[in-house]
Each structure stands twice: as structure tokens, then as C-alpha cells.
Amino acid sequence: MSAVIKVKVDYRSATNVKTMRLPALLTERGILISLLQYQSEMRKSQSWHQMLILAVRLLLNFVDQSCIPFTSPTTLLKAFRHALDNGTIDEDLDDNTKLFWSPRSPNHAQNLINLLTGYTNWLTRQPGHSGVVMNPIREATTLEERLNWCAYHHRQDAKLLNHLTKDSATNANAFVREVSRQQRSSVIVDEVKRFPERHFHTLMDDGFIIASRRRLGTRERTDYKSQAMTILMEYGGVRKSELFHLYLDDIDIDYERMEGVVTIHHPYEGKTRDGTYSDRREYLLKKFRMKPRCDYSKSHSLHAGWKAPAINTEKYFEIQFFPPSKAQEFLLAFRNYLLYQRVEPKGFGHPYAFTNSVGNPETIKNFQRLHRAAIERIGLKRGKYSGTTEHGHRHSYGYRLAAAGFGAVEIQKAMHHKSPDSCQVYIQTTNSELRSKMRDVESLPVKMSKI
Template identity: 40%
Template sequence: MAYVFKRHVYYKANQSALMVTLPAIFTEKGLLVSHLRFLYSKRHKSQSWIERNVFAVELLLKFINAHINTSTSATEMLRSFVDTLCFGSIDNSNDDQSGLYWQSRRVEDVNVILGHINFYCDYLDELHGHKLPNLNPLRKATKAEERMRWCAYYKRQSNCFLNHLSNPSKHHSSVVRNIQGPLNHLLAIESVHRFPEEHFERFLQYGFLNPRTGDMDFGSLLIVMLMHYGGLRLSECFHIYTSDISVDTKSGSAIVSVFHPSDGASPEPRFSNRRDYLNSRFRQKPRNEYKRSHKLYSGWKQPLLTNRNLSFDVMFFPANKANDFSWLLHKYLAVRVDGAHPYLFSNSIGKPESKKNFIQKHKRAVERIGLEVGKRLGTSPHSHRHSYGYRLNQAGFNQLEIQKAMHHKSPFSCLVYLQPQDKEIREKIRMLEL
């Protein structure tokens, strides 16, 4: 019986390479080796990217298995795959002859899935060249690999999946792909979910105060300040070492640096980088290299690095919040439970604080001051970064200045943080009508 499932395996590319853990796809014929090798070649990508790629290839293989006896061309099969992603596989009578029982997917999801399949198909092209795939049954490739090579071939021959041309010419605007994903909707979403400023001081004062013991959670307060007044993403906070923070002796303000979690400069010069330091000192990996399900995992969005040691400095706004951060830092370090790790934030037993644990603390803090938790209500952790970008805009910073303060590689990435809310536009309309 045909089947497709995923398992994590240990993979060693060659005798001199280090062993790595990667997700692998298995079918009834065994391991999909070419995809495992493909993932190894893309191991520098984020864990989220790798998991999404595995998911996309799994979907295609499951679709192929469900239609293995269908006498249609490979091109039509790929077209049907796109249609099934868009509209689902269940008919009007709630029946599904394929047995997949897929619900329809959002346009954005469909295009992400097709994009990941493109990456894998291009890799197969690099391996096997541009010749028609050899279907000789004596070769070592599994049936699944054979099918994926056919997908790569028809992608190349018919310009499948892609929304851009592989061989652009002066006539490229008059040519379209044979098989395309659906067009993304142009949508102006009210996505500026900023934390409500009228509640923020109360949130700081009472949200992280334990009502039973009267103890303040200084670590969580520091993380909130890094996001709200420093514009950091939540994941970036968990890559900060204690040694990454210094205090200006004249002003008393904190200077916080955020380093690339693996390639950034080591706090001890005798180590080549942070990966080497973590491995040698603590037998740990950079936190972005763990599986997403691991308690130590924290992502890395590839922000703009501005220092030669592969780091960037947090720009507190207003500037006096850097002094408040220093004061809170002293309070926190006085009560922190130290452990065998270099990270600034520890939990109650001295282990590195986890992203998941902080999110729960943030949720309880929001509820403690009587607010409802929700991304669209501006009470999620990421809302603090939105607040930071919007305050910079309101204070008169231009787009390029905001880009650098928020460490975006593109000057257009920060625009989402600068959008006014609908209620603010309505209020301005009312004021102009007076």
C-alpha cells in the first residue's frame, strides 16, 4: 500500500562532514534520498523553511499516490494538484474518491507550497541535467524519486509552477506560464496591531507582579522593554548573552548588542564564532538550529547586521528607556538563577528561558490587567514591535531611519509598522470636517 510519512534522521553527507539531524520523507519504497540531500544543501535555511519544504513535497507525493492509476499526463497531474490545493478534493456531496479529503487552502499558502516544490525540482535538474528522466526500472532511484524527477522535467518543459520566466526576453510580458499558482489578493489589512498605549504603563506595573508573593518578574519586563522600546522581535531576545550588554559609565544607559546566533563573534576570542563557543563550552547548538519543537528553539529572521562582528545594537526610543533598562537589569541579575549557559534570560531553575514559556507569561500578564489576549487586539508579544515602529514614525523619523532602527534589509519592510489604524483615519476625517 502506498504511503508517505516524515521522520527525523541523522545524516552524514560524507566521511569528513559532521552528522546533522534532518526531517526525511519515507515512502513504501524507502527513503527519498534525493530530498534528504536537497535539505542538507539547504541546511543554512531556517527550521521553518525546512519544515515547510518537507510538508510541500509530502503533499505532492500523497497526491501522486492518490492518482497513481489515473491515465493523465504529468502536466495535467500537476495542474490537478494546483487545483486541488486551491479548491480541495471534496465534492458537493461530501465525497472524495481520491481519499485525500483535503480542504481548500488560502491563495498565499498555495503559492508557498508551489515555491517549495520549485526549489526541489530545480535541485533535481542540477543533479540530472536537462535530459528526459530515465525510467529504466533497474536503476536505484525509488518510485517516489522517479515521480519527482518527472515533476522536475515537466516543470522545466512547460514552465510549470513558477510565476516568472526562467528565460526572460524582450517579449517576456506577452508570455505566461502553462501552470501557475493563483494570484495573491491585493489586500490592505489593518495589520498594525499595536499594544494599546493607554494600558502599557499599567501592564508594566502590574502585569508581571505575582499577586500571591508580591515578586516582580524582572526578566519578563526586560524582554518587553527590548521589544516595546527597542523594537526587537521576540525570538531575537533569546539569542542575547549576558556578556552582550554593557552600561555607559557616563549616562548609565544600557548598550545591548544582538549577535548572529551561530556566526556572530564569540565572547571569548579563542573561539571562532558563537557556534564553536556554545559547542565547546556548553555542548549546545545555536538556538535557531534546534527543531522547532525543542524547548530551546528560537528563530532568526535574518535582520540587517550593522557591525563587523555580525551584530546590531538596540536603539532604545525614547532614549531614556536605556537607563530604565539598566536599572531593571541590575534588579534582575540580583535574583536570577544562574545556570550552565551564556544567555541573559534564565527560567526559575537556571535553564535558558524558552520562547513558549515567555508567551504564556505575557498572556497571563495581559489577562491580569483585564485585557483580552489576541493578535488583532494588539495584545500579542509582537504588538510591541509594531508600537516601536509606529512611535518612530510619529516622532518624525524618515523611512530609511526607521529601517535601520528596526534592522530591516529592505526599506519597504518597515512600511507595515507605519500604517495608521482605521479608527485613526476616521478620527482625522471627523476633525477636518469640523
């Protein structure tokens, strides 16, 4: 057995002057260079890089241990997809491959296949690709040959597991039906749990307390930072990760209404207020010696994801508070945070709005800890299906818009979705509403036997 190990490397390609920190695969013959080159050309999230590494690693391990004859690409790739969907352990809890894979969800399996499709399609477009040599700089390793072999057999097709043979159209179609995306039961988009609104003010007043100061007065003991961040999620629909890309000067004041005006900019394509720098990536590097937070690895404390929301041509979107009066509540909490609790950055500093106790940018992990403590302090239990996670606040925002009569396109714009279909979960009838309507119908003066 040849082990394929995930490692981190500093990589600089021939087409990129900057060194990049990337996840990589170490085989028995060295680093898989083509995979690094592919990653360096794709401007993707950290989650994408991690999933790609997983997909390629699974394929290489399967090829190495499955003992499938290499003369049959159809059999190999069909078996790989079957192993993803069903696992490799038989009814006797034995596994001839010694992989001991558990079944993966259909969506997860399909995502892995799609990532492999993108990578192997890219391989076929590289100069000198012949189906045998993947890296023209040196002789291909055994595992590299196998990846190229897979790429070669779908050179003319956009799907990794479709049309891999040159048999008759009948045989090809039969193969597609066997191996392509499996037929699944229809899934109704179920309601997503939102934060229980009746507890929100209790959370604000009694939950967000600085534990070491709980005996002091209101001003000293209230955690204004967590209050402001939670209001942005509950009444502005902000995603948790987006909070950590906010600069201090992204938050302004409408003095006529005395409301907070908040804009969230793209982490690296967004512009800075003074216009001196071409974008935020250059601004962070030259002024603070930092990278955009989405560029740090997921294990780094500064990492914050970016879900690619719909933004305008200036690379930002403005938060729409609903009800609009909540913009004043946010401004009050944020003002108190600035006046009484914000610790100013030291050294090179940083531009971020929310800081921790020593002045560094606040982290997702620490905010999750503070939010969990506040939830438990008021007697609730943190959980996705209770609506008491941080993301439950965003769902509250969506439901609130739907209940107020806003349409799908309006909710799409307010929540910065790229598609109006994304907000269907907020405007559909919930299970409790459906049961309530059924009870109302039952109570009508109509004989149920005629219904």
C-alpha cells in the first residue's frame, strides 16, 4: 500500500510571482505538482481547496487499493462512485479493499465527482498532455499516470463518469444510466429553524454579559460588541462570517435619522475609503502586512469564509435593517462598544471593526464561544434545530421579511442571494403553520365526511 498524505506547502508557480500556502498531496514519489498548479490558477475558497484535496486523495487511495484492472476505466470509475455512495464494508463487516469507507451522502459524493471532473478536465488542456505524461517537467509518477489515465478517458466530455467508452451509443447510454447521478427521492425544502424571537431581548439584556464584570453596573458588564454583532445578524441578515470582514470605516452614521449605515465589501476586491489603494488586498498587505481573512487557512485563527453573496459593481452591498428602527439599536450598541470596550490595535494595527481583549481582530471561534455562553446564560440550549446557533438569526431575518409580505425578489435583494430560489425556505408554509391551518379547517361548520 502506498500512502497518500495531506500536507501544507508553500508553492509558487511559473505564472504567479507570489508564494501561496496550499494544501497538497504527498505520494510515494513526491508532491503531486499538477494539483498545486491547478489550485494556484483557481481563485477559490479554502473550503473548495480542502474538498478538492479530499476528492483526489480518495480517488488515488481507491485506485491503489481496489485492485480494479487498469485496462477498464469504466469499471474503475463505476466502482469508485459505487464506493462513495455505498461504502466499502460488506454485510459481514469485512472490507477487501481495507479502506473501510462509510457511505457518503448523495450530495457529498456528487460534489467530489464534480471536483474531480474539474481537475481532470484541466489536465487534458495542459500543453503536452498525452494521457500518460501529466507533468512535462519530469517523468510522471505512478499515481500521476493514473490521474492522467482517468483524464484521458473523458477528454471529450464534461462529466467524469459519463461516456468513458467508445462502444455503441446503446452501450454508452446504458453506462450513463448506471453510473451518473443516482435517481433520488424528491426532497421538500423543509423549514429552517430561526432564533425564537420571544427570547431575543432577553438574550440582549441578560445573555451578553462579561462574566468577569457581572457584579458591576450595566455599562461595565454589558458585552456591547456581541450585542452589535448579533443585531447585525438578527435584523440585518448578515452571515456570521461576513461580520469578520467589516472594517471600522465600513460603519457610518445617518445623522438625520441617527441610524447606523453598514456596508460589507468583498474581502479583497473591495475598495478602501481613501481610494489610495487599488483594492483591499493591496491595502491590507502594504499598510498592515496582512492578507484578506478568506485567504488564511481554515486552521488559522484569522480565517473567515466568504459565501460570495450578490454584490454591486463597486464590490459591496449595504445592509438593510428590518424593521428599519433596528438600525438605531445597532448604532447605540456599536457606539457603546467604541466608547467603553473596544481595544485599539497595536503594532502594524488592522482595519477591522471588532477586536478582542488585546486589540487583535476578533475571531469566529471566540465569538461562537461568547454567543454560546449567552444562550446558555438565559436557559436555552445551543442547537441548529432549536434556532439558537448564530445562523439562526439570519433565518429569523428572512422569515420576518416573508411574514411582512415581502416577495421572493425583494427577499433575495435584502439577503444578497444570487438567485430568488434561495429564499424559498423563508416564504414557504412552515409545519406549525400548516398544522394550525388544518385545525382551523377542521373547526369550520363543515361535515368532515364530505371533505
